Amino acid sequence: MNAKHLITALVLAGIAGHASELHWQNGEWVGGHFVGAEAGHVIWRTPMFSEDFKVRMDVLKRVNRFKTSVKTDEPFSIRLADGSRLFGSITGLDAKTLSVKSARFGSIQVLRDAVMSMQRLKAEGTPFPALTGTNGWIESGSERAAQKIKENLWRMVPGAALQQVGWNHRVSLPVQAPKLVEMQFTLNSSVRPEFKIELKAPDQERMIVETWVDDVVLQGRVFESVQKLSDDARRITLTLFWNRETGRCAIYGADGRKLAETSKPPVDTAETVPEVKAGEKKVAARAGGGLFGALVGVVQGAVQMRAEAVVQAQQGSASGASDVNPTGLTLLNKGPDLTLEALRIREWDGTLPKDITDVRPRIELTDGHYLKAQAVRADATALTVRELNGRETQLPWDKVLAVEMVKDPSPFFQAASPLTEMWFTDGEWVNGTLLQVRNEVATFKTTFSAAPVNFKIDQLHHLQFIGFETDSQEIDLTKLDALTINKNVLHGTLDASGDAQPRWKPVGALKPVAMTSAGEMEITRAVPEQPAGLRSEALFYLQEGDVVPGRLRAIDAKQVDLESDVASVKHLPAEQLQAIQFGGASLNLDGFEDPGWQQVRGGAEQVQRTGKADLGLNAGGSWGHPTFMQVNEINFNLLNNGFSALRVRLYCDGINPAEPSTNLLFGHMGSEVCFGLETNGAQMDRQFRQQSTGAMPIRIAITENTVEVFFNGVSARKIVLNPKMRSGSGIIIEPFSLWGNGEREVKIAAFSARIAPGRVAVPLVDARAKEHALTVPRFRKEDPPQHALLAANGDLLRGVIEAATAEHFAIRSGLETIQVPRNRVKAAVWLIKPADAISAAFEARDKEGVPPVITHWLLLNNGGRLGLKVDRFAEDAVFGTSTLLGNCRVPLAQIYMIRSTTPPDNAAMLALREWKLKFAPEPVLPESGGQSSPLLNQDAKTFKLPLLAGGDFDLAKEKGKVIVLDFWATWCGPCIKSLPQMLDEMSAFDPQQVRFIGINQAEDKETVKTFLETRGWKFEVALDASQRVGQNLGVEGIPHTVVIGPDGKVAYVKTGYEPDGAKQVAEAVKKLLKK
Incomplete structure (x- = not known):
């Protein structure tokens, strides 16, 4: 454990170990030490701040001191008209006052008319004279x-x-x-x-x-x-x-x-x-x-x-x-x-009383008898009482169990708001106005004493603040910053006053206080109506965890050139990059005004825009947006249309309803609204219902891994997402046939959405495509790909970026250098070379050294994050330095979070990191026939590829035939040896029953055409330029042959060349034709 971590642990342990707690009216609290109070505010000390802070009582709920309970040593409990209960010794009583003495408050004069009763707490033959709090229970x-x-x-x-x-x-x-x-x-x-x-x-x-x-x-x-x-x-x-x-x-x-x-x-x-x-x-x-x-x-x-x-x-x-x-x-x-x-x-003496008097005044004796008498006077040794006949009797205090003075408390002695209740661990309780707390002594103004009373608070249980009127409207926490330390949340305001540490002003605090430099701290800024800097043209993901917002200027083999508004760095070493993610134009969140919204099904009659935020959908109509799921909140009103049902598809592949998505179902039956998730069979699972005859306000809250639906502010359900519930960033809104009633007209109004600061759309990557891209064929071991370009639709192109500008990428894939427009690229990823154990050990050693000094991590609205040694938090910006990024100036308005420790990776970072190449395993031995393929007996994924001679080959249209797909390339020696034999064997079959297609892998049309003309080979060739079809059919090395039966299922797979390999394929075809 390094020094910083040790200090952090000690600070957090100090916070957790403090018995005292300061609680706000909003439910938040902080541990620490109760220093004192004065003039309507509390003084508090906590390891969170390097100085004591003062906070107004009107925003506070209570101060907790000790949670244990003890038994009082005082002989009497005195109940007062304002509800207070004092413990002490009675030293005197006259017509105006009761004299009481205790170790806690010394000697005081209690107004006689404020006394309700006096109860002895210790008496022989009385195991339990009276309640005194929780002690003993x-x-x-x-x-x-x-x-x-x-x-x-x-x-x-x-x-x-x-x-x-x-x-x-x-x-x-x-x-x-x-x-x-x-x-x-x-x-x-x-x-x-x-x-x-x-x-x-x-x-x-x-x-x-x-x-x-x-x-x-x-x-x-x-x-x-x-x-x-x-x-x-x-x-x-x-x-x-x-x-x-x-x-x-x-x-x-x-x-x-x-x-x-x-x-x-x-x-x-x-x-x-x-x-x-x-x-x-x-x-x-x-x-x-x-x-x-x-x-x-x-x-x-x-x-x-x-x-x-x-x-x-x-x-x-x-x-x-x-x-x-x-x-x-x-x-x-x-x-x-x-x-x-x-x-x-x-x-009990064994004699039952005729009745038990509740008359007041009365005197109860320790022997069980009652006197209908009034207390007249007393000193420290005896009490003088006057009975109904006027006779006065002196009773030693040790014979008195209780003195009941009056039956009903006088309203004159009721304490007026605002007031403070003070509780002690032995059950003593005081009600009044807290004037001050100094040197462990609390001074109270009470209704039962003409003079203020001082109480030692060494056994204080808690203070409760009641009836205070705030001088402002109810505090809206959504408009305040939030400080989190050791999982405790404290709302307030960040104060940037030019120091190297931020200052914090808790709710109700009189002034900001400096924060300590140790401890796991997180400040989340309040989100304004119009957050600044939500978009960046590009985000540069670095190996050390920084994400730098900026603009790409160029890429070459050694470095990446960029411009950033927050960092002075102009060039980044290529080995420091993990990825570059490119952002598109900002979404227009004002209703349906963004140009990406479009009709998916139906025409003008089925999809009707009745306002910029209102939409009417009839049977057969649907409305969608291919990239809308960058938002973190969707709001709309589901209107009452008698009986209607709405389906909202989230995370679609663009606006394609056939691919996986998260389908939310809503039904409005006139007097009731229901919600559920679509299950197999197009039905609603686990229905949530709420009564409503009018429009139902619906809010959909979206995080990276969850979707939560609210009806009129009430949570209907929180859904945890899995990979099978999303295939893209699209959304589709459409009518739904609920319970077999057919699609009916549905209307929504007041549609709106929000994007959370720091939220970055996760690049779409097909898992199989990624796996294929990271697998290096045996023939490429000496020249593996170094980069991968990701398109918006999830397509992937691997190779080596030879150059890049703000307008395009030049990437060498195979033997060809391809020019890719920059606006078609959503991300560029740096691939990690495969390494053996020895190489990995040397690389780890090379990375060792003194880590850079980072005091704070700044998380930006646009998805950027910078680890800096902060020099100062100024009024409008944060200034700091980074070993790699140089001097940095980050506008405060663009920061949504400040942390003292490394933040966890977000979904985009996880999707773009650890693209580590692996060498392809040795291909299946020819004698095994390739029959270990997991594709066997599975439906072949359909595809459409251009043919060399013109037209397309569409697998979906070939049902009923046996299809033989042979994956090859002109540079592949085993392929060239295999093809003539394959052509001879396939020529024996009826073309109406068997179709043979040679699928070329990632070569240009002219190269393939010239190759075939030179050899005089004539057969149908399809061009798989992106190798996407090969990936889907498990091609890890060539030649690779896949035979698909008339039912569309994969019947035979073979990898590699052997002399009788073509005959083996022909035998598999014959078996299929005999079925």
């Missing part, structure tokens, strides 16, 4: 372990409550249940609460309160419906008293009245579940065992279905609950969400 259950969920599903919410969003998740608290226990809890939900709460003792005794439909049922030694919940019920408060030894159990409701009471003697441990018979409406009681026991109660008014459901639940609980729920308290959420607002577990 454990998410449990087999489904949790199976899913391996990393984030906590149960979370702390205001009031130190626990909340869970999501079905069927449980949380447990390992608490020791006394022999005589009182448990009180309050639950709420956004819907009717659905829950199961279980208290389990070490001896496996348990008590369960659970909802079934609208019933709240009690399970233990009894099973009974104790309460019904209305459909609009959202909160439930219950108090349970349980004698584990006698089985006595009582349950009280939110109003303090007793709902149910049972008392059953202990029973054995054998578990019995009753049988529910058809038609029964009661669940009979039978002897049982364990705490569950048998069913002894009835579900009052329940129908048989509910009874059966309850029994099934009983069976499930008896068989599996002990394996899931640990000793202590377990809470299961059975609905969409559930919040545990309050919980208390303490010893």
